[in-house]
Every structure is written in structure tokens, then in C-alpha cells.
Amino acid sequence: MNIKFIDKISNGTLRILYRRVTDSNVKKIIEQNEVTTVGICDGNIADIIAASDIAEKSSNVIVSEVSGVCPQHIVCIAIFGNTAAVKTALNSIKNDLPKLKY
Structure with missing residues (x-):
């Protein structure tokens, strides 16, 4: 899994995310300028679903x-929150995702 952390996100990057996110609740948060920090994760669908669950449970x-x-079937998620919350979520994904192997 590829994990990136963006703090003090630029308006241009937010516009890219806004166009790519289909969740209307997340779009409203972006429209209201409530986003300052984003974590980006990409990987296969199983890892992404597990990472999403870990992120929301941890922070x-x-x-x-x-x-x-993407022709390789890679899926991407954005994790929105304040700086500390996003860092906690990304650290939890990094530490806990490998433990979920069956």
C-alpha cells in the first residue's frame, strides 16, 4: 500500500479531490473550507477497505x-481530518494492516 500525508493542503489539490470524490457529505466539507489535512492511500481493494475501517476506528x-x-485495479481513499487525527489514522493503517493477513 502507498500512503501519503498532506498537511496545509493547497486549494488546487482540494479542487482535484473535490472532482474525484463522489460522496456528497465529503464534498460539503471541502466546500466549507473545513479541510486542512488529508491522508491518501492506494492499493488493492481488500487493503483499501481494511485501511478505511482501521482509519475510522482509530481516529x-x-x-x-x-x-x-487505473488499469491495475488500484483503489484510492482520502482520509480527511485535523493534522493529529489524520496522522493517527495513517499510523494505525501502517501498523495494523499487516496484522490482518489471513
């Missing part, structure tokens, strides 16, 4: 799928 964040076109 006060909102997770949304980010649509895109």
Missing part, C-alpha cells in the same frame, strides 16, 4: 473513496 476522521482510472 476522528472521514474516509472517502477517490475515483480514478
Whole structure:
């Protein structure tokens, strides 16, 4: 899984995310300028679903799928929240995702 952390996100990056997010609740949060920090994760669908669950259980964040076109079937999620919450969520994904292997 590829994990990125963006603090003090730029308006241009927010516009890209806004166009790629289909969840209307997340779009409203972006429209209201409530987003300052975003975590981005991409990987296979099983890892992404598990990462989303880990993120929401570990911290006060909102997770949304980010649509895109990828021939390798890679899926991407954006994790929205304050800086500390996003860092906690990303650290939990990094530490807990490998433990979920069956």
C-alpha cells in the first residue's frame, strides 16, 4: 500500500479531490473550507477497505473513496481530518494492516 500525508493542503489539490470524490457529505466539507489535512492511500481493494475501517476506528476522521482510472485495479481513499487525527489514522493503517493477513 502507498500512503501519503498532506498537511496545509493547497486549494488546487482540494479542487482535484473535490472532482474525484463522489460522496456528497465529503464534498460539503471541502466546500466549507473545513479541510486542512488529508491522508491518501492506494492499493488493492481488500487493503483499501481494511485501511478505511482501521482509519475510522482509530481516529476522528472521514474516509472517502477517490475515483480514478487505473488499469491495475488500484483503489484510492482520502482520509480527511485535523493534522493529529489524520496522522493517527495513517499510523494505525501502517501498523495494523499487516496484522490482518489471513
